[in-house]
Amino acid sequence: MLAAEQDAFAALAAGADLTLPVPACASWSAGALVRHVSAVHRWAAATARLDPDAPLPDHEPYECRADLLDYPAAASDLRAALTDTARPCPTLVGPGTAAWWVRRQVHEVLVHRFDLAAALGVEVTADSAVAADCIAEVVDTLQPRQVRLGRMAAAEVGVRLRTPTGVWQVGADPVAEVAGPEIAVALLLWRRIPLHDPSITVTGDRVTAAAFLAQPLTP
Structure with missing residues (x-):
C-alpha cells in the first residue's frame, strides 16, 4: 500500500505547477510540499536503518538536501529501507520495527496527496481501509x-x-x-x-x- 500511495503522489507531482499555493498549508507552495514529503521519506528511511535504541536523527540535514524535488528517488529509498518490516528500529514512540514506519509513511503520503490535489484543483480518492x-x-x-x-x-x-x-x-x-x-x-x-x-x-x-x-x- 505504501508504493501505491507513493505512486499516486508522484503522478500528481509530475509536471505540476509547483508555484501553486497549498490551501491546507498556508505558507507552502506545491513545490515546498513535494520537498517536505521527500525530506520526511529520507529521514524515515535513515531512522529505519538505525539500531532500535539509537536516538532519532536530526531532521534538518534531510530538509536541506538539494534533490528533494526528485520525489521518486526519495520514495524508492524509503521502500528499500522498509523492505524487512520486522527489522527493529527507533520510532517516534520508542523502539519498534520498520512496520511502524510503513504505517506512518502511508498516512503521511495519503494526507499530503490530498493537500497536493487541492493545490492542483483536482479530485482524488482514497482506499477506505x-x-x-x-x-x-x-x-x-x-x-x-x-x-x-x-x-x-x-x-x-x-x-x-x-x-x-x-x-x-x-x-x-x-x-x-x-x-x-x-x-x-x-x-x-x-x-x-x-x-x-x-x-x-x-x-x-x-x-x-x-x-x-x-x-x-x-x-
Whole structure:
C-alpha cells in the first residue's frame, strides 16, 4: 500500500505547477510540499536503518538536501529501507520495527496527496481501509503522543468517530458523534476539512466537539 500511495503522489507531482499555493498549508507552495514529503521519506528511511535504541536523527540535514524535488528517488529509498518490516528500529514512540514506519509513511503520503490535489484543483480518492487506519493512527498513536509532548492538554472530553467500516473514540468521554466516509473523518482529524463540511454529520454537542477537534490532535 505504501508504493501505491507513493505512486499516486508522484503522478500528481509530475509536471505540476509547483508555484501553486497549498490551501491546507498556508505558507507552502506545491513545490515546498513535494520537498517536505521527500525530506520526511529520507529521514524515515535513515531512522529505519538505525539500531532500535539509537536516538532519532536530526531532521534538518534531510530538509536541506538539494534533490528533494526528485520525489521518486526519495520514495524508492524509503521502500528499500522498509523492505524487512520486522527489522527493529527507533520510532517516534520508542523502539519498534520498520512496520511502524510503513504505517506512518502511508498516512503521511495519503494526507499530503490530498493537500497536493487541492493545490492542483483536482479530485482524488482514497482506499477506505487505508483511510480507516489513518483514523486509527490518530486515535491510538498520534493524539496520545501530542498530549505526552505537551502539544495539547490532556483531553477532558472526546468525540466518537463513525464511518461505514468502524467506530473509534478520540479523547475522553465523547460529547458528540462525528460520522462520514473514512477519508472525510481522517482529513477532519488532520484539520484538512472543517466540521461543517457537507460530508460530515454531527450529533450531540457540536460546539464542544468543534473546540476539541480544533486542537492539535496530530503533529
